[in-house]
Amino acid sequence: MTEEKKPHHHGALREALIAAGIRLLEQGGPDALTLRRCAALAGVSHAAPAHHFDGLAGLKLAIADEGFRRFRDCMLTAEAQGDPSPRGRLKGICRGYLAFARANRAMFHLLFGYEMSAPHHGGVPDAARVGYDVLSRCCAPFVSPGxxxxxxxxQVWSxxxxxxxxxxxxxxxxxDPAxxxxxxALLDRVGNAS
Amino acid sequence: MTEEKKPHHHGALREALIAAGIRLLEQGGPDALTLRRCAALAGVSHAAPAHHFDGLAGLKLAIADEGFRRFRDCMLTAEAQGDPSPRGRLKGICRGYLAFARANRAMFHLLFGYEMSAPHHGGVPDAARVGYDVLSRCCAPFVSPGxxxxxxxxQVWSxxxxxxxxxxxxxxxxxDPAxxxxxxALLDRVGNAS
DNA sequence: CAAGGAAACTTGACAGCGTCAAGATGGCAT
DNA sequence: ATGCCATCTTGACGCTGTCAAGTTTCCTTG
Known part of the structure; x- marks a missing residue:
């Protein structure tokens, strides 16, 4: 839709392919995420993505990278919305965690599914770290010194x-929110047993 | 290997295909589970499975059915091995849960992955119930009456x-067993707060 | 400013996949 | 003995990821 007239050299093909992949993921689930479909959605030939990603696995990795960032933002938003106490913030990111999973089923499966778990490229994309940092920060108040x-x-993450x-x-x-x-409520008993 | 000489009529093709599927799952992960490969492993043509399962999804459902049964058995074994107290039995099935997941990565992903979650055939195979029954029984001692x-x-399942x-x-x-x-240890604080 | 090479993209091909349609074959009931 | 039906085979279709080779564009380098 916002297609430039670059006759060659798409210019931002990499980002366009990632965006197309996310759209396919949202609309048709994990099976709809296809190299050829992403290419078609971006208006390029079926073999074009090979010059920007290491095959389908590479595209999924790039999509997961973006997904993890959105995931973290969702947790941060939920953290800021609720009770600002340490316990309230901890529960807040948990609500954000669930909200993201519900609102992005296929992406959530991509982020934590078999693709990312395989002994594949040596591990999980770096972006997965930023989510853990949020968790770690919210857990810190409950860690007894030493x-x-x-x-x-x-415990919380599990x-x-x-x-x-x-x-x-x-x-x-x-x-069932209740x-x-x-x-x-089990989180009320986490950390220093009072 | 134990192939009968039935010229036609495999006789136990359904079971053979399920066994082949499990073997492929164990050896090559979820992507290795293929209708055509199962058929080849069972010594029949590529279209034979269609007469026993409703496509690939049907075969996966049948494999999951067997998988859930093995999963339950793994939990029951672990329950019987440890401390026979209610708390010990509860932790026992959790150890069995983890042990099964570690020993059957691909199967575990099949049992709880996107395949089974889709609004697909109306839900989860009945065999998934037998696992929950074990959990439910082990949780019962900690449920306050009423x-x-x-x-x-x-809480425990999550x-x-x-x-x-x-x-x-x-x-x-x-x-990291420790x-x-x-x-x-969080399970020590589950149920009636003492 | 011109030439050359690298990068981006296209076209075409290949094997493997799930699935459908049609034909062949064996067992079983009538 | 006959006829039916479930079982299995063969062949085809479109889709997939991936590779090889060719074409176009841009940028660098002389």
Whole structure:
């Protein structure tokens, strides 16, 4: 739609392909994400993407990179919206976590699915880190001095990631905010046992 | 290898295709699970599976059915191995949960991945229920009378499913049993707050 | 300013995939 | 014995990712 008249040299083909991929992901699920379809959506030939990504896996990696950034933004927004206490901020990012998963099913599956987990390119894209940093910061107030922060971080992450995954997989039934808050109540008992 | 000389009529083609699918899953990951490869492994033509399953999705459903049964067995075994107290049994099935996920990466992804989550065939195979029943039974001692058991069940399920998923996705780093036990320690604070 | 080379993109081909249509074959009930 | 039906085969179609080779454009270098 906003197509320049560059006869050759698309100019911003890489970004256009990523945007096309995200659109396909949103509209048709993971199976709709196809190199050829991305190319068609960007108005180039089917083999053009090969010059910008290392095959389909490379495109998915680039899309995941953008996805992780949006994911982090979603958590930051939710953190800022709720109770500013440490406990409130922790629950806030969890609500943002779930909200992102619900609003971006296919992207969430891409970010945490088999593609990214494979011993593939040596690991997870760097952007995955920025999400963990948010989590880590919100967990910090509950880490007793001198102890390993990872224990609490993984507790919180496991709980929210498990809930989000199971919810998306249809294992928890219809959306039930009350139930989610009950699960989140377990976070009241995280950290220094008072 | 144990191929009968049935000239026609394989006889147990359905089971053979499921077994072939599981083998492909174990050896080559989700992408290796292919109708044509299953057929070849079972010694039949590429279109034979169509008479036993509703396409690839149907075969995956049948494989998941078997997978869920093995999954439950793995949890039951782990439950019987540890401390027989209610808390010990609860942690036992969680250890079985993680053990299954680690030993059957691709199958685990099939059981909880996008395939099964789609609004697809109307939902999850019935066999998924048998796993939840184990969880539900182990959670029962911690449900205060008159309250909804789902709250605790989903707390526990989310925690262990999240840990297993993140572990498989390579987000928790190398296998660290001590860390896992620290996460499982959160289960000590589940249920009636003492 | 001109030449050359690198980068971007196209075209064409290949094997593998899921799926459908039609034909062949064997077992089973009538 | 006959006829039917489920089972399986063969062949084809369109789609996929990927590679090879050719074409076009831009930029650098002399």
């Amino acid at each position: 102890s390993d922060p990872r224990a609490i971080e993984i 709980l929210i990631h498990g809930y989000a995954s199971l919810s998306l997989a249809g294992r928890i039934g219809p959306d 139930l989610f808050e009950q699960v989140l | 309250s909804d058991p789902r709250a605790i069940e989903i 925690l262990i499913h999240g840990y297993a998923s993140l572990s498989l996705a390579g987000r928790i780093g190398p296998d 860390l896992f036990e620290q996460v499982l």
